[in-house]
Amino acid sequence: MMPILYGHLFSSYTWKALIPLHANGTPYEFREVGPDHPEHAAFVERAHPTGKFPVLVDGGTTVIEATAIVEHLAQHHPGRAPLIPADPAAAVTTRMLDRVFDNYLMGGVQQVVYAYLADSANPDPGAVRQGGETLRRAYAWLEGWLARNALPKHVSLVTCAAAPSLFYADWVERIPADCPRLLELRRELLALPPVARCVEDARPFRDLFPLGAPDRD
Template sequence: MLELYGHPFSSYTWKALIALHAGETPFIFRMLGPDQPENGARVAAASPLGKFPLLVDGDTEVFEATSIIEHLWLNHSGAARLLPVDPVAAAKVRMIDRVFDNYVMGPMQAAVAEHLRGGGKDQARIDEACSQLERAYGWLEGWLEHYVPSTTISLIECAAAPALFYADWIVPIPTSCPRLAAYRAHLLALPAVVRCVEDARPYRGFFPPGAPDRD
């Protein structure tokens, strides 16, 4: 039985969970928290900085959410078509995965990190992160002109759903990006994503800038 170590409110844990849910892949979820020190110790020892999520598949440990999804695609694909079979098409999917991780999730987390500093937060860094998100939104609006969303879950949806869910809490998607706003709504209606949203709902009070009363 696969084991996934993470937290229900973690964006990157969501990314792995969406792939598992979409593939209807059996797994055990190992919660991270003060009441589960043994889970934290397992994660801390698995990767250079001890970050989660962590997938344990027998004797194999896989960290980094994208690598976890690649591992699932190769070994436990189930019902989900996480990556195209064609290597050229797969390379394009991986590129968009990097866009959501680096240019949406990255700035969002940078803003959250500053809020965690409390009174010591650097507003200039928050403003810079917000500016980066706005620029990424504009690029994604153009990309969506040629990308047709579907109910199929791929690596793109696994990356896009948590990134856009939380980024929109930091910088709401503007009216100038209607395709992106519609794509976020589409993602949040997918059953695999709905499960993540609902499982994370009890932890919204932990969102440092304050979670909006929506979604």
């Protein structure tokens, strides 16, 4: 039985779970969570403590949280993409960067997005300002890290976290010109076939972006 992934094609964390599936050519079934499929939403509500997706069902195993899904796929559906480096020290770095992209880039994005979801006409300026500051600080840290270090080989857990977070973060707070390494990383990631597939599959849903999707990417 092939794995089943519950999620939405416009969701950054769903992308995070889809990228390794695409990269390794792993057969899977996708079940969209949305108003057209209430049974899928009901399953996710039961499977996750707060009803969030993505959720992976692989035989008798249910895995929640996108990072854990990537780890599961690395163990049970390995392929040409080295999702988790075999070297323990490199694996630590991979997991560290995964947390940076999830907690600080996507964390900043979500703070701004939630402010617009709460009141699209008058989003909380404090939340918008704080989210932007979080992103700018994360950009500067990542630019410095990239100046001193090399990323693990694509496609890794870092790719799975960085691609969606950089995609959406740049929509919320443009990556500045004084972060050329980070800008180049974003361009590089969006050109990878597994990531480009996510971008294209999500294109019909761009009107869902509460700030208004930019006419690019």
